[in-house]
Amino acid sequence: MKEVIKITFPSYSRNESFARGAVSAYAIRLDPTLEELNDVKAAVSEAVTNSVVHGYPDRIGIIELSIWSEKNVLYIRVKDKGLGIADVEQAMQPLFTTATDGERAGLGFAVMEDFCDNVSVKSAVGKGTVVTLSKKIKSRANNI
Amino acid sequence: MNTGSKLSRVEINLSDKTLTAVISGDVDHHNLQDIRGKIDYAIETSSARNIILDLSAVPFCDSSVIGLILGRKRLADRLGAAVIIRAPNPYVMKIIKLSGLSDMVEQAAKQAEQLAS
Numbered sequence: 001m002k003e004v005i006k007i008t009f010p011s012y013s014r015n016e017s018f019a020r021g022a023v024s025a026y027a028i029r030l031d032p033t034l035e036e037l038n039d040v041k042a043a044v045s046e047a048v049t050n051s052v053v054h055g056y057p058d059r060i061g062i063i064e065l066s067i068w069s070e071k072n073v074l075y076i077r078v079k080d081k082g083l084g085i086a087d088v089e090q091a092m093q094p095l096f097t098t099a100t101d102g103e104r105a106g107l108g109f110a111v112m113e114d115f116c117d118n119v120s121v122k123s124a125v126g127k128g129t130v131v132t133l134s135k136k137i138k139s140r141a142n143n144i
Numbered sequence: 145m146n147t148g149s150k151l152s153r154v155e156i157n158l159s160d161k162t163l164t165a166v167i168s169g170d171v172d173h174h175n176l177q178d179i180r181g182k183i184d185y186a187i188e189t190s191s192a193r194n195i196i197l198d199l200s201a202v203p204f205c206d207s208s209v210i211g212l213i214l215g216r217k218r219l220a221d222r223l224g225a226a227v228i229i230r231a232p233n234p235y236v237m238k239i240i241k242l243s244g245l246s247d248m249v250e251q252a253a254k255q256a257e258q259l260a261s
Contacts, residue, residue: 013177015176016172017174020204034235038204042206042207045172047207053173103181104211105208108206108207108208110241111206114242140231
């Protein structure tokens, strides 16, 4: 049986660091290098921030974080029931952002794609967004 | 107590025409709000011509750090000041590189990073 750890939390921005912490705690089992761990933390941080900022711009909603692994591949799923993304392809373009305060660089998906092996985005307007990230962890033991 | 999720702090040092903002702790979307408010207030109330964002004490960041840099650059441009990024660790540098802002990193740090890689 696949062991999936599922955590739900409200979309307060302070929970971005909580999500990173939870993923780190799980990822340690796969014995990642510090760089791999940081890559995974950054990717999950981007996915959760997207849900906080774009999924639930005007309200606090629920974000569901699922973490599992198969052999040495770490999987992370971030799911919200927020506004959804009308054009996923456009949203994934580097520098594209709908944030209007000039403080979002539009690099969230670029970081996820660069730091993970695979990024899948499923979204429906008015229903929400599911981002699934996977990354092969090479394990420090294999590098010695 | 080190809880793993580090609280961010900003320390502002002003000497002559140089304002140095030493940022410590993780930089993410949540922490950014507080960090940028403190830095912008310091920039606006000084007459600094050089603004140094010292990232040497930032262990982790996501792409929010790019918003932090670009937002301060925009403000500095308006005031006729320059922004320099100081001493990002190799990991923070990786995010900066991804954004194409490597040219804003102070040379010494860039050399050290090249030596390390």
